[in-house]
Amino acid sequence: MNEAGKPGAADAGRTVEVTASDLPLHCPMPGTPVWKMHPRVFLDIAATGDVLCPYCGAHYVLKGDAPKGH
Numbered sequence: 001m002n003e004a005g006k007p008g009a010a011d012a013g014r015t016v017e018v019t020a021s022d023l024p025l026h027c028p029m030p031g032t033p034v035w036k037m038h039p040r041v042f043l044d045i046a047a048t049g050d051v052l053c054p055y056c057g058a059h060y061v062l063k064g065d066a067p068k069g070h
């Protein structure tokens with residue numbers, strides 16, 4: 001939590017580009033520093049092409065085509 005009591009201040013407004021090879025998408029992503037960790041949440045990005053993480057506010061954007069069947 002930040003000073004205002006809101007989770008996710010560290011990533012709010014951050015945009016992360018992902019591709020079909022990153023699906024199924026989850027946050028935090030591999031390689032995230034320990035201090036930025038939160039419970040893993042799977043995010044449905046295939047339907048709209050972008051999604052916000054409910055924990056940290058990171059904005060994920062799908063680049064390229066979503067795989068068929070997703």
